[in-house]
Structures are given as structure tokens and as C-alpha cells.
Amino acid sequence: xxxxxxxxxxxxxxxxxxxxxxxxxxxxxxxxxxxxxxxxxxxxxxxxxxxxxxxxxxxxxxxxxxxxxxxxxxxxxxxxxxxxxxxxxxxxxxxxxxxxxxxxxxxxxxxxxxxxxxxxxxxxxxxxxxxxxxxxxxxxxxxxxxxxxxxxxxxxxxxxxxxxxxxxxxxxxxxxxxxxxxxxxxxxxxxxxxxxxxxxxxxxxxxxxxxxxxxxxxxxxxxxxxxxxxxxxxxx
Amino acid sequence: xxxxxxxxxxxxxxxxxxxxxxxxxxxxxxxxxxxxxxxxxxxxxxxxxxxxxxxxxxxxxxxxxxxxxxxxxxxxxxxxxxxxxxxxxxxxxxxxxxxxxxxxxxxxxxxxxxxxxxxxxxxxxxxxxxxxxxxxxxxxxxxxxxxxxxxxxxxxxxxxxxxxxxxxxxxxxxxxxxxxxxxxxxxxxxxxxxxxxxxxxxxxxxxxxxxxxxxx
Numbered sequence: 305x306x307x308x309x310x311x312x313x314x315x316x317x318x319x320x321x322x323x324x325x326x327x328x329x330x331x332x333x334x335x336x337x338x339x340x341x342x343x344x345x346x347x348x349x350x351x352x353x354x355x356x357x358x359x360x361x362x363x364x365x366x367x368x369x370x371x372x373x374x375x376x377x378x379x380x381x382x383x384x385x386x387x388x389x390x391x392x393x394x395x396x397x398x399x400x401x402x403x404x405x406x407x408x409x410x411x412x413x414x415x416x417x418x419x420x421x422x423x424x425x426x427x428x429x430x431x432x433x434x435x436x437x438x439x440x441x442x443x444x445x446x447x448x449x450x451x452x453x454x455x456x457x458x459x460x461x462x463x464x465x466x467x468x469x470x471x472x473x474x475x476x477x478x479x480x481x482x483x484x485x486x487x488x489x490x491x492x493x494x495x496x497x498x499x500x501x502x503x504x505x506x507x508x509x510x511x512x513x514x515x516x517x518x519x520x521x522x523x524x525x526x527x528x529x530x531x532x533x534x535x536x537x538x539x540x
Numbered sequence: 541x542x543x544x545x546x547x548x549x550x551x552x553x554x555x556x557x558x559x560x561x562x563x564x565x566x567x568x569x570x571x572x573x574x575x576x577x578x579x580x581x582x583x584x585x586x587x588x589x590x591x592x593x594x595x596x597x598x599x600x601x602x603x604x605x606x607x608x609x610x611x612x613x614x615x616x617x618x619x620x621x622x623x624x625x626x627x628x629x630x631x632x633x634x635x636x637x638x639x640x641x642x643x644x645x646x647x648x649x650x651x652x653x654x655x656x657x658x659x660x661x662x663x664x665x666x667x668x669x670x671x672x673x674x675x676x677x678x679x680x681x682x683x684x685x686x687x688x689x690x691x692x693x694x695x696x697x698x699x700x701x702x703x704x705x706x707x708x709x710x711x712x713x714x715x716x717x718x719x720x721x722x723x724x725x726x727x728x729x730x731x732x733x734x735x736x737x738x739x740x741x742x743x744x745x746x747x748x749x750x751x752x753x754x755x756x
Contacts, residue, residue, distance in 0.1 A: 320618050383692065383738035384731045385699035387710055392731065395717065396724035480604035484703055491606060504614040512607030519602035
């Protein structure tokens with residue numbers, strides 16, 4: 305018997321009818337979840353990159369007192385799971401007197417996490433601009449700021465854009481983890497719908513596929529932005 | 541009853557870490573075997589096979605692992621496979637690993653220059669001979685460091701299986717937290733154990749990268 309037939313037979317013998325329709329009336333919750341997930345991703349991406357920039361600068365500093373803490377931060381975050389970091393912030397910090405709501409804890413944990421990855425991306429971007437490009441800028445009489453603004457910035461941006469774009473998608477997918485502490489986003493909405501319908505499989509399949517749609521949408525948008533900024537740009 | 545967090549708890553966490561490592565190993569092996577097929581399906585000159593592989597990779601890489609875990613955990617029993625958390629975890633992590641390893645290995649295979657293929661052809665080697673004697677040895681070299689690097693992701697991601705109730709390091713920490721009510725100490729200890737495993741792998745990946753690139 306072929307695989308498909310066997311599968312169809314298994315499904316027929318189930319005393320379970322798949323009811324995706326029962327979930328359809330919760331489309332408002334799902335839409336709200338999409339908006340919440342995107343908001344959470346954008347906020348943590350921006351704050352994470354701000355931290356990442358500071359850490360990248362500290363990490364490339366000639367002073368060891370700045371470099372060492374930056375390296376420890378990046379390694380500690382990149383080598384431990386986000387879920388455990390989240391539990392430390394949400395369950396651990398209250399025991400030293402810092403009580404945070406689920407949403408705040410989620411933003412903090414995701415930002416700290418993103419900061420470490422952002423630092424690595426930014427560091428790679430700065431390193432990608434060759435030293436002689438900077439020297440050429442200075443030789444043409446540009447100030448340090450002008451060299452950074454007109455020579456380094458654009459090239460570095462172009463070099464790190466793909467990693468930033470894929471990091472954003474990874475971050476968006478990772479936000480699903482904060483549902484573990486009950487922070488509001490798409491996956492948490494899924495848990496809510498599950499509690500109302502008891503249709504675990506259908507709910508989580510639908511939610512998972514919704515993430516796929518967001519990913520595909522984001523990738524399209526990012527490819528469009530790349531084309532507009534870096535490809536179509538006239539040579540100056 | 542609330543008790544103190546003691547050295548016995550650290551020992552219990554270390555025992556639970558065996559399951560973290562075990563799960564990561566199973567997923568690495570299962571995902572590795574499947575990943576080989578994915579990488580091949582992606583580069584063999586047969587379009588429908590390429591599309592199938594691309595679709596598979598997009599689905600796995602475009603959805604959260606947590607979602608995949610829940611779908612398998614709740615879905616497999618419905619299809620007549622009454623699997624527990626361990627099996628659901630092993631299956632979804634293997635599929636997850638296969639998509640990422642498949643892409644890493646495809647990249648490695650394709651980064652072997654076209655000239656190498658042509659040189660093989662000029663020497664009268666068949667497609668298969670060129671593949672096994674010219675391309676694979678070079679691709680393996682290129683892919684070792686990123687493969688070890690991905691293992692770090694895999695170890696960290698095993699923590700998500702705690703959310704479907706599989707008792708590994710993170711779930712064990714939750715259990716001990718419930719008994720001792722010392723969440724900060726417990727989760728920091730768990731983080732330290734993860735760090736030791738992952739940092740070792742990260743450093744290994746770095747050393748391999750330096751050594752294998754230096755030799756080329």
C-alpha cells in the first residue's frame with residue numbers, strides 16, 4: 305500500500321474529526337496576536353540593536369576594562385538558551401526584589417538576548433569595511449565624521465543588511481517562546497484559543513502556519529527594501 | 541514542603557543535563573541523516589526535487605520550533621501514534637536540525653568551485669566519481685565548523701521541550717524551583733550547565749574553523 309493511501313486509511317480510522325472551522329471565529333484573536341508579535345519583535349529589535357551597537361564598540365575598544373565585560377556578555381548570552389534567560393528575568397529577579405510583569409520581563413529578556421547577537425552582526429559589519437577605504441576617505445580631506453557618514457556607513461549597512469533581516473525573522477520566531485511566561489503575543493493567543501476550544505492540534509497547526517505567513521511576508525518586504533536602498537541606488 | 545537548594549539539587553540538574561545532551565545527540569544524528577538527503581535533493585539537477593526541498597526548508601525555518609513541537613506532540617497521537625514527550629521532542633528536533641544542516645551542507649557543496657567539477661570531468665570521471673572523490677572531501681572540510689556551530693543552537697533549543705513536559709535540564713530546573721523556591725539560584729545553575737556545554741562546542745567550532753581554513 306502506498307504511503308498516501310496508508311495515511312488516508314489512518315485518518316479514516318480515527319475517531320477524531322478535524323475541526324479547523326471551530327477556530328475560524330477566533331480570527332480576531334489571531335490577528336491581534338500577529339500585531340502583538342510584530343510589535344514585540346520591532347521594539348526588541350530596535351532596543352537590542354542599540355545595546356548591540358554599544359557592546360560592539362566596547363568590544364572593539366583597546367581598553368581591556370571595556371572589552372572584557374562586552375565579551376563576557378556576548379558569550380554568556382549566546383551560549384545559554386533564551387528560555388532559561390527568560391526564566392531568570394521573570395522568576396529569578398523577584399527573589400532579589402525586582403518584580404516584573406510578564407510583558408516587561410519578555411521585552412527585557414528578548415532585548416538582552418538580541419543585544420548579544422546584534423553586537424556580533426554590527427562588529428562583522430564594521431570589520432567588513434576595509435581599512436584602506438577609510439584611509440582613502442581621510443586622504444581626500446574628509447573629516448573622521450564625513451568618512452564615517454559617506455564611506456563607512458553605507459558599505460557597512462549593505463554588508464550587514466542581510467544578517468539583520470534574517471536576524472529579525474529569527475527574533476520574530478523566537479518571540480513565541482515568551483508565551484511560556486504568559487506574555488501576550490501570537491503563540492499565547494493560540495493557548496487562549498486552545499483553552500476555549502480544546503482543539504490543541506488544529507490551533508497549534510494554524511498558529512504555526514500563521515508564523516510561516518509572517519516569515520514569508522517579512523522576507524518579501526526585506527527583499528523589497530534591499531532593492532530600493534542598495535540596488536536601485538544611482539552611482540554617486 | 542519548601543527545602544533549601546542543596547548540592548544534591550546540583551547533582552540532580554547534572555543528571556537531567558544528560559537528557560539535554562542525549563536529545564541533542566539524537567536530533568543531530570537523525571537530523572544529520574535527513575539533512576544529507578535534503579542537501580542532495582536541493583542540488584541534484586532535477587527541478588521538482590529541488591522545489592520539494594526548498595519548500596520543506598522554508599516551512600521548517602519559517603515557523604517557530606515551539607510550534608513544530610506542539611504540532612507533533614498533539615498531532616501524532618491523533619494519527620494513532622500515542623507518542624510521549626520524548627518521541628515528539630526527538631522527531632521535531634530532528635526535522636528542525638535536518639533543515640538547517642541540509643542548508644549548511646548544500647552551501648558547502650555549492651561553494652566547491654565549478655572549476656573543480658570541470659577538472660574532474662576533464663579527467664574523465666563520471667558524475668558520481670566527481671561527487672565522491674573531488675567535491676565531497678572539500679565540502680566536508682568547509683562544513684565542519686558551521687556544523688559544530690549549529691550544534692550549539694540545537695543544545696539550546698532542546699530547552700523548549702520542557703514546555704511539552706520532557707524532563708531535561710530546563711524542566712528539571714522548574715521542578716526543583718517548585719520544591720526549593722529558589723528560582724534565581726536554580727536557573728542560574730542551569731544556565732551555567734548550558735554554558736559549559738555550549739561554550740565548549742562554540743570554542744571547538746572556532747578552533748576547527750581556524751585550523752581548516754588555515755590549511756587550505
